[in-house]
Amino acid sequence: MQTTTTCNFCHGTGEVIKHRPNGSDVEGLIFEEQVVSIKIPAGVEQGMQLRISGKGNEAPGNNGIAADLIVQVEEVEHKYLKREGENLHYDLYISFAEAALGIKKEVDTVSGKASIKLESGIQSGKILRLKGKGLPNINRYGYGDLFVHVNVWTPQQLDSKQKAFFKKMLGDENFVPAPSSSEKSFFQKMKEMFN
Incomplete structure (x- = not known):
């Protein structure tokens, strides 16, 4: 053996x-x-x-x-920016007064801050696109975009003066929702985003 x-x-x-x-x-x-x-x-x-x-x-x-x-x-993961490929998403919260009057705001980007102007009467759910403010594409030239999602913050506690003001506005035609046929609902916007 x-x-x-x-x-x-x-x-x-x-x-x-x-x-x-x-x-x-x-x-x-x-x-x-x-x-x-x-x-x-x-x-x-x-x-x-x-x-x-x-x-x-x-x-x-x-x-x-x-x-x-x-x-x-x-x-x-970034504290404020959410990544989707080379595109970024940012949630911008504004007050009811800022939405009604319009305002300039600064938003975070990967390279610092960018200033945007919000027109008076901007609606919650509006998505603003900042072209070229996203991440670089690793496989080709160019940058993605930054999508700013506008969220109007509704006050949760009002004092008596504020309540009186809004009660006056209840009957005013400017405070009655009247979406135009060209405006898309939240669900339509979400459907388009994922298609």
Whole structure:
């Protein structure tokens, strides 16, 4: 009867390292951690992988050639901006008075702030598009857009003067909802956004 096993000295490589460096294992390898600086291109998305050539592990029997290091991108969610591909979405909350009178507001973008003018009478649910204020496209030139979703904040507690003012406005024709046929409902806007 005959058995075959791997050599305890060379581990099947056919070579024995006579002068191993201090701290190396039986294969002559030294375990070492290294900090690698990498350039992350603008516009990368959650789950994308970046390959850094020659910065991976070196394997025995591979003539000391290092493999590639694979970096998987994990995106941290922004406090105000929500990502959808290269486009961004921002919820802007304004008061009832600001909606009625119109106002200039600043909104967050990836590169700082952008100023927008809200016309008087703007409605809650209106979506404003700031062209080119989104993220860069990683596969081609250009930038996505920033969509500003206008939300009119209705006061939840009124004092007696404020209540009296709004009671006066109840019968006023300017305060009676009268959507035009060209205006889209919230559900129509949502349907278009997802189609």
